[in-house]
Amino acid sequence: MEEQKVYEIERSLRMIAQMIKQKGREILNQFPITPPQFIALQWLSEKGDMTIGDLSGRMYLAFSTTTDLIDRMEKNDLVERVRDQNDRRVVRIHLLDKGKKIIEEVIIQRQEYLKDILYIFSDEDVDFLEKNLHHLYEEMKRKRGK
């Protein structure tokens, strides 16, 4: 395997991810949320209910900054604070339907963006990309599991 090709693939993947992310940020202008709020929604969508402590750790933000962020999101009905049934001292942040809906919309718009770009690719090439990117991701998961 030519090393140069690996470098090119790494660079393309990095640049593509950045373009899609930038596109995602443009899309966010249509919603009443800021990018850090969207990142918080993504974490909650991925990991389920989280404490403010967990969330501030994941987002590399100070506890007080994360508290302010969640306060604004709660006012906006994107999330709610929920007390743990077994330990009432523990409060977790729970994603509400309005928050879920925004994540879904952003993903749909990313798909639309990609569809626009892939339009010029042949069916065979789209087919190959689909299969090989899936394979690449599966292999990454497999290696991580080891």
Place this chain on the structure above:
Amino acid sequence: MEEQKVYEIERSLRMIAQMIKQKGREILNQFPITPPQFIALQWLSEKGDMTIGDLSGRMYLAFSTTTDLIDRMEKNDLVERVRDQNDRRVVRIHLLDKGKKIIEEVIIQRQEYLKDILYIFSDEDVDFLEKNLHHLYEEMKRKRGK
């Protein structure tokens, strides 16, 4: 073009980007910097010298948080503050060699990681991935330019 395939490609690209990003964060443990410091290094590497105001806007951090971040990075010789030659009131943050070196190292390690994963792909498949991901990125740039 089957829509389902576009969705799968979007998902794979999103997941692969996340895996490489996570891997990048593990790699950061080997360096004396935090993830937000690394993100600041990336912005400075990409855009050149920036004011704290620009940087805090790009990173969606408060001005005071960004100032603290840059103070720590300056103590660590990753960046330095430079006064504008024409307007001495303007101060910009300049990336130093130690900072550049860290970015390069992280990219090298991402490449090594990807090489490890691509090992099981045939030469033809690596070749195809390289060409088509490059094509995809070029098309994204072309569409953005319009």
